[in-house]
Amino acid sequence: QVQLxxxxxxxxxxxxxxxxxCTVSGGSISSGSYYWSxxxxxxxxxxxxxxxIYTSGSTNYNPSLKSRVTISVDTSKNQFSLKLSSVTxxxxxxxxxxxxxxxxxxxxxxxxxxxx
Amino acid sequence: QSALTQPRSVSGSPGQSVTISCTGxxxxxxxxxxxxxxxxxxxxxxxxxxxxVSKRPSGVPDRFSGSKSGNTASLTISGLQAEDEAxxxxxxxxxxxxxxxxxxxxxxxxx
Numbered sequence: 001q002v003q004l005x006x007x008x009x010x011x012x013x014x015x016x017x018x019x020x021x022c023t024v025s026g027g028s029i030s031s032g033s034y035y036w037s038x039x040x041x042x043x044x045x046x047x048x049x050x051x052x053i054y055t056s057g058s059t060n061y062n063p064s065l066k067s068r069v070t071i072s073v074d075t076s077k078n079q080f081s082l083k084l085s086s087v088t089x090x091x092x093x094x095x096x097x098x099x100x101x102x103x104x105x106x107x108x109x110x111x112x113x114x115x116x
Numbered sequence: 117q118s119a120l121t122q123p124r125s126v127s128g129s130p131g132q133s134v135t136i137s138c139t140g141x142x143x144x145x146x147x148x149x150x151x152x153x154x155x156x157x158x159x160x161x162x163x164x165x166x167x168x169v170s171k172r173p174s175g176v177p178d179r180f181s182g183s184k185s186g187n188t189a190s191l192t193i194s195g196l197q198a199e200d201e202a203x204x205x206x207x208x209x210x211x212x213x214x215x216x217x218x219x220x221x222x223x224x225x226x227x
Binding site for chain 1: 213215
């Protein structure tokens with residue numbers, strides 16, 4: 001059974017780059033026709049799709065974040081990563097990784113706070 | 117791209133049925149049969165309950181059902197149980213520029 005686990009700093013300073021990694025266990029990130037996604041949720045608010053990557057390296061991003069987002073994959077480590085640049089307080093949220101299509105498998109989420 | 121519109125809250129007594137609506141546009145809900153629903157308990161990750169408008173993943177009780185008419189999708193919970201109390205979010209594919217848009221979320225309360 002595939003499981004996902006997010007990891008990364010819980011505190012990022014304004015204007016810096018947020019970096020998170022999602023580790024896939026219980027299966028190969030390269031098997032099957034899956035995309036691997038990032039979604040975030042500010043405290044008390046709704047979900048926002050950030051973007052996704054296919055194991056070939058092909059990416060798609062939310063247009064509202066596209067200029068600041070980079071998603072990459074490391075198949076040798078069974079991981080994919082998120083980088084969000086020039087962060088502000090508005091980027092404070094719980095960040096989830098998930099498997100597409102359908103977002104049928106989710107990580108537990110990791111809280112990232114943007115503050116000086 | 118605006119979020120899909122859901123009622124802020126719905127409630128029902130145990131055993132009753134509740135329906136949550138998810139209203140979008142012809143560019144998302146109405147344009148594709150790719151609507152999914154997620155259940156989220158406080159402090160937990162979302163859980164997939166319905167995908168492709170009306171399909172249920174293995175392990176999801178058949179009390180949960182989905183449908184769509186025009187630009188509005190719906191999630192119905194029949195035979196409401198205490199453990200169904202949670203937030204529910206819809207999500208729709210919105211084409212190869214926007215990709216995915218989520219709903220505003222609905223809190224289901226079991227009275």
